[in-house]
Amino acid sequence: MIDTQIEQALNDQIAMEARSSHFYLGMATWAETSGLNGTAAFLYRHSHEEREHMLKLIRFVNERGGTAHIPSLDAPAAEFSGLHAVFTTLLEHETNVTASINEVVDLCLSRKDYTTHNFMQWYVSEQIEEEALARTILDKLAMIGSDSAGLYLFDRDLEQLEPEA
Ligand code: OFO
Numbered sequence: 001m002i003d004t005q006i007e008q009a010l011n012d013q014i015a016m017e018a019r020s021s022h023f024y025l026g027m028a029t030w031a032e033t034s035g036l037n038g039t040a041a042f043l044y045r046h047s048h049e050e051r052e053h054m055l056k057l058i059r060f061v062n063e064r065g066g067t068a069h070i071p072s073l074d075a076p077a078a079e080f081s082g083l084h085a086v087f088t089t090l091l092e093h094e095t096n097v098t099a100s101i102n103e104v105v106d107l108c109l110s111r112k113d114y115t116t117h118n119f120m121q122w123y124v125s126e127q128i129e130e131e132a133l134a135r136t137i138l139d140k141l142a143m144i145g146s147d148s149a150g151l152y153l154f155d156r157d158l159e160q161l162e163p164e165a
Pocket of ligand 1: 020053097123126127130
């Protein structure tokens with residue numbers, strides 16, 4: 001049977017992954033209606049991956065004898081001033097997700113729950129990749145500045161880029 005504090009922490013993480021998926025869906029919709037189809041494709045994939053992160057947690061909690069709670073969600077932001085704002089918000093959000101995952105890992109160690117600790121290592125590695133990718137995207141955007149040919153190519157390249165690459 002899963003420790004109740006761990007169960008609570010995992011349910012908080014489920015809510016966080018659900019919010020991530022929702023946030024990126026809002027960003028994807030903004031990109032698609034702004035003519036940035038490559039960026040939209042990338043963000044839709046990212047949103048879908050976050051939903052999978054949530055599902056993986058839901059199934060783990062239930063399989064370990066706990067009860068996963070499906071959270072209610074507020075509407076995500078629908079307006080952004082541009083690509084830089086989108087990816088800055090995304091990186092900030094992922095940094096918060098990393099902090100929250102680290103707290104779960106800490107709790108696992110203090111409660112001596114090595115099974116959940118082991119399970120959470122997948123999320124630890126995933127966060128390293130996601131943060132690195134968001135930083136790379138922001139560096140590219142900084143290089144491009146307001147050059148429209150550069151932004152066209154950026155958007156086209158993003159269509160091929162996997163969110164966990
Ligand atoms: Fe990008 O966050 Fe999930 O884990």
